[in-house]
Amino acid sequence: MATSLRGVSRSARALQPFSSTQFASVRRCASTQAPGSGATPAAASKNIPDLAELETRSALEAPLPSAEDKKDFRPWKRAADRKARLPSSRYQYHPPKYNRGPLHPIQSPPSSDPIARDFVPGPFNMPRLKETFRTNLASDLMTLAYIHIPPGTPKKEPTERLRSWEGDSPYFANRARRAPRGAPELPIRERDITFRNIPEIKEITVSTFVPAGLKDPNVLIVARAVLLAMTGSVPEMTKSKNSVVQWQLQANKTAGCKTTIYGNAAWEFLDRMIHLVFPRIKDWKGVKGSTGDGSGNVQFGLNPEDVQLFPEVECNYDMYPAKMIPGCHIAIKTTATSDRQAKLLLQGLGIPFYST
Template identity: 30%
Template sequence: MASLLRTSIRQVRSSGILLRSFSTTQHASSSHGLLRLKEYYNNVLAEDLMVLGYDHARVSPCTSKYPDIQAQIDKALAATEASETPRSKEAAPAVTRTRKGGKPVKPIQPPKSPSTIPRLDKITLHTMVKDAIGNKGNLLSAFMALQSITATRPEVVYAKTSVANWKLREGMPIGVKVTLRGEEMYQFMDKLVEIVLPRLREWPGLPITSGDGNGNIAIGFPPSALALFPEIEGSFDVYPKMTGFDVVFNTTAYTNTDGRLLLSGFSVPFSSKK
């Protein structure tokens, strides 16, 4: 039997047919199997975002391989630059991009190209537990809940300043935070849009004007939303205190429109109602 198998392998190799090795680790090393949303983005959504976000006014001028046409283009550009006098250039004020509060801004949006298609960069979950001011043990429930729904160990957030009215001192633990990237990010996104968001009661969707100006969008969830995750729904009694939490979607988009377009492609609902 072994000799027959070796003979058949030699015949296949001599005929020029390559044997393909099938391995599940080549496509996804995650314990949850294939990443549906990641495959959907790479195969379908990225091309749709390229078409929907295309802007003819932001396309860089193409160079022609024909010398006569290229010469006409160069001549027209030179005439335009010559028409601008040095005085008019000096009188034009310098345009600076600033934001309210002196926050940093991203550079000006480059022309559309396959390398500038918006995509998810990271997802951040954070929650502040007010009861932790009096007792640090109250952070344990929020710590366990975020660790269960994200499969990632959270980090404790400490107060940066003191607030006398809240009896808060600098350096006191006040909340927990989780940052998701890569496979864990897509797994949480899939669970959020397929299980949690459809089961939220009386939630029409994100406002159509949501965004921080740079394509990043945040969603606030009430304490009851934690019970909608399958990891907590099956063992609800383990978590003595439910807390609200915020989910921030950090994208590579340059505008809020591109960021909302990306999230809507992942089935995140938007509503015109405020």
């Protein structure tokens, strides 16, 4: 066919039926064989009208842009000279500044979305202990804490945790109930573990108390450096509330430091403590089984000899004076609603408990 197919529109090409010459032309264009023996592909493309317009050279062989081309290349000027622009209000989404409730038609995107106002990049890594918890331990906790209730079992009425006012005074009619005896605040009521509220590690607080820092400020500096190396978070200095004569402690004086770590940093710290520190403590029974505050938080302490076993402290042991390395108190805060659930979680992660 004398006329090239490139000059015909796409719709016309679709409507025009193929002839024998067109089919032979297309078949020859798709073939890699040369028309004659010894002919090169470039010479073969010259004999075919439809391939004459193709570029025979590779784009990698194109020359580099010259200095004049680089000088004239100004994309910002081209964007500024553009007259027609897209309206930002229609084609660009801006998250709302205020959330007007869960039923409002316009909702803020999640923090994982890059266009969110509270966008937090990541996570860039998954702690090994956290991955073990999500893949294995989470389902095991639901199995261990499962309580089978046969169908038709009547529900138990919840016990009254608040006391009613006794007497015939008219002021007791609409008055709020009283707290139980000996408890100014009500403890958290334990909830059954389901797939919605599996206990997890929320935060870990590491604190140290060094009364000797009142006489020697270097003890406080060493204690703060040790906590910084262990947790990777800058500790804050703490002050004593009361005066204790036996410890030579004065009120409102700096006598320690503490720091709190969250998220992946807490999982990493717990992983190092379970697998690198606890196995090396000599004659260590474990954490006392009666520990806990009744709301799913577990506390225990480590001696100065135990703190020296942390890899961050051990690798730079010569940097710290041996007699100035303090002990520490560790408080693990979980999302559990009772000490029983918190101990199930920590036992599954590898913390041993012993009963007296």
